[in-house]
Amino acid sequence: MQPRGFRIATKRYRRLFWPMMVIYVLTIMACSGLLQEDASPLWLRVTCAIATTLPVVIGIWAVLRMAHEADEYTRARQIRALAESGAMLASGLFLTGFLQMYDVIGRVEVFWFGPAYFFCFGIAYCLRSVGKTV
């Protein structure tokens, strides 16, 4: 991956990210239909889990590629937002873990930490937009 300038980087990002999100939604719908019965075989459940995760992983890679190829200011903002969202998520994970350990809260679905990361990324990116420096 080489810096390519903002225009090409954005075009390459959009060409990969949005189709992956469409595939992600379609896969969820297809897998929900396939796994309606509790008696679904293990191999099918594992395949569905991997198939649904794959477009998300490619989407994350598209974000990282965009960060690498875009202009320096966009790159700096994105990398900082990625780092800050990671820090926010790690803090949330620790807090949730201790709350569970001390029997304050019940079972928490691990799944939600994924969307939480992207939510944190969005917050960090927007906050950076109104910040004084990069």
Next chain:
Amino acid sequence: MKNTLRLLRTERGWSQAELADRLDVSRQSVNAIETGKYDPSLPLAFAIARLFGRGIEEIFDDGQGVTQAAD
């Protein structure tokens, strides 16, 4: 760092988006540089200087020039 980017841009009647397009950076980058929120790297500063046909020091001022000259 202070700069005259906004002045040079408006002299040519360019919008921030137009300048961003010419430099192949995001419009937010141009805005951040103009408002002093972000100092460009040397390659980008050279690209800006080249685009406007000026020297880097004519566009960007770190406020140290007078002090150093006096030293």
